[in-house]
Amino acid sequence: LSxxxxxxxxSILYFPSDLLRRFRASSMAARSLWRTRSKLLVxxxxxxxxxxxxxxxxxxxxxxxxxxxxxLCTNIPVRLxxxxxxxxxxxxDYEYSLSGLAEGSSERDKVKHEVHLRSAQKLQELCFKNGGxxxxxxxxxxQLDYLVxxxxxxxxxxxxxxxxxxxxxxxxxxxxxxxxxxxPDKVFAEFDPVPIASASLAQVxxxxxxxxxxxxxKVQHAHMTDTAAADTAALGVIVNTLxxxxxxxxxxxxxxxxxxxxxxxxDFLVEAKNSEKCLDNFRKLSxxxxxxxxxxxxxxxxxxxxxxxxxxxxxxxxNDVATIKKLGIQPFDVSKLVSQAFAExxxxxxxxxxxxxxxxxxxxxxxxxxxxxxGKKKPQLVLLDHGWYKELDFxxxxxxxxxxxxxxxxxxxxxxxxxxxxxxxxxxxx
Numbered sequence: 270l271s272x273x274x275x276x277x278x279x280s281i282l283y284f285p286s287d288l289l290r291r292f293r294a295s296s297m298a299a300r301s302l303w304r305t306r307s308k309l310l311v312x313x314x315x316x317x318x319x320x321x322x323x324x325x326x327x328x329x330x331x332x333x334x335x336x337x338x339x340x341l342c343t344n345i346p347v348r349l350x351x352x353x354x355x356x357x358x359x360x361x362d363y364e365y366s367l368s369g370l371a372e373g374s375s376e377r378d379k380v381k382h383e384v385h386l387r388s389a390q391k392l393q394e395l396c397f398k399n400g401g402x403x404x405x406x407x408x409x410x411x412q413l414d415y416l417v418x419x420x421x422x423x424x425x426x427x428x429x430x431x432x433x434x435x436x437x438x439x440x441x442x443x444x445x446x447x448x449x450x451x452x453p454d455k456v457f458a459e460f461d462p463v464p465i466a467s468a469s470l471a472q473v474x475x476x477x478x479x480x481x482x483x484x485x486x487k488v489q490h491a492h493m494t495d496t497a498a499a500d501t502a503a504l505g506v507i508v509n510t511l512x513x514x515x516x517x518x519x520x521x522x523x524x525x526x527x528x529x530x531x532x533x534x535x536d537f538l539v540e541a542k543n544s545e546k547c548l549d550n551f552r553k554l555s556x557x558x559x560x561x562x563x564x565x566x567x568x569x570x571x572x573x574x575x576x577x578x579x580x581x582x583x584x585x586x587x588n589d590v591a592t593i594k595k596l597g598i599q600p601f602d603v604s605k606l607v608s609q610a611f612a613e614x615x616x617x618x619x620x621x622x623x624x625x626x627x628x629x630x631x632x633x634x635x636x637x638x639x640x641x642x643x644g645k646k647k648p649q650l651v652l653l654d655h656g657w658y659k660e661l662d663f664x665x666x667x668x669x670x671x672x673x674x675x676x677x678x679x680x681x682x683x684x685x686x687x688x689x690x691x692x693x694x695x696x697x698x699x
C-alpha cells in the first residue's frame with residue numbers, strides 16, 4: 270500500500286507541461302495547486318485504507334469459492350490504484366483548468382468542453398481496463414442524456430455497447446459446473462462455444478435442447494458476483510471521498526442507482542421473473558397491445574441465478590431501419606409501438622424496463638400476420654434483458670402523467686406544481 274501511495278503521489282504530477290507552466294505563472298496559482306495535490310493525496314489514503322482493508326476481508330469471507338476469490342484479491346490493489354489515479358486526475362483537471370475563468374464566459378465553456386472530453390476518455394479507459402461492473406457503469410452513463418455532460422454520454426455510448434469483454438469457453442464451463450453440475454455439451458444437444466453477443470455482466474450463446482428447440486443461453490461472466498462487491502465498495506469510497514473534498518463533484522446518485530440495480534441484475538432468476546411479470550402486465554392491463562409486445566419464453570429447468578435459458582429470437586434491432594424495411598414493416602409503426610409500450614409500463618403498469626438500448630429491443634413481424642392500412646406488416650416488439658426494472662407507485666405515475674399534460678397545455682403553474690411533487694426543488698425548476 271505504501272508503494273501505491275508513492276506511485277499515486279508521483280502520478281498526479283504528470284500533467285501536460287502547458288498546464289503546469291500556467292500554474293507557475295502566479296504564486297496564488299501555485300498555492301492552489303499545492304492545496305489540490307494535498308486534497309488528492311487524502312483521497313488516495315482514504316480509498317486505499319478504507320476499501321482495501323475493509324472490503325477485502327468481506328470480499329473473501331462472503332465468496333462462494335474462497336480459494337478462487339483469494340486469487341482475485343490480488344487484483345484489488347491494482348484496480349484500486351487505477352480508480353484513485355483516474356478520479357484524482359479528473360478532479361485535478363476540473364479544479365485547475367476552470368480556475369479563474371468567469372462563469373458563463375465563452376472561454377470557460379470552451380475549456381469545460383475540453384475537460385469533459387478528456388475526463389470522459391479517462392473514465393472510458395478505466396472502465397475497459399477494470400471490466401465487469403465498470404462496463405455497466407459506462408453503459409449507464411451512456412444513457413444519461415441531459416443528466417451528465419454530453420461528452421460523457423457520447424464517449425460511453427459509442428464504445429461500451431459494442432466492446433464488452435468475452436469469457437473463454439473454459440470459463441463458461443466453470444459457470445455451468447457450479448450451477449448445474451455439468452458442462453454445456455452435456456446439458457444441451459448442441460452448444461456453440463462462440464458467443465453471439467457479450468455484455469458487461471454476461472454473454473449469450475446459441476444452443477439446442479435435447480428435444481430440438483433452439484435457445485439462447487445467457488451465461489454470467491465468471492466470478493462476477495465476487496468482484497462486484499469489492500468494485501462497488503471501491504467506487505463508493507472514491508465517489509464519496511471526492512464529494513467531501515470537492516463538493517461540486519457529486520455523482521453519489523449514480524452510485525446509489527447502481528448499488529440498487531446491480532444485485533438484481535446479477536441474479537438471473539430475478540430477470541426471468543421480471544420477464545414473465547412484464548408480459549403478464551400487458552395481458553391483464555394492456556390487452557390491446559398484448560399481441561404486439563413479447564418476451565422470450567423462459568426454460569426454467571435450464572435456468573439458475575447465473576444461467577438463463579430462453580427462446581431464441583430472430584429480428585432486427587429497433588434502430589436498424591434498413592432491416593426493418595426489408596421485413597416489410599414501416600419504421601413509423603415501430604416508433605409508435607415502442608412509445609406506446611413504454612408509456613403503458615410507466616403510466617399504467619408501474620413496472621418499467623430500465624435498460625431499453627437498441628440491442629435490447631428487437632422488432633419482427635407480428636406472428637398474427639396482421640397488416641396496417643397500407644398493407645405493411647404490423648410489428649411486434651420483443652423486449653430482452655429484463656434484469657433492471659423500476660417500480661413506480663400510483664402517486665409518482667399520477668404526477669408524472671399530470672406533468673406531461675401540463676407541458677402539452679403550457680400550464681406553467683401545473684408544471685411547477687407537479688415537478689415539485691416529483692422531487693424537483695425550486696432550484697431545479699426552470
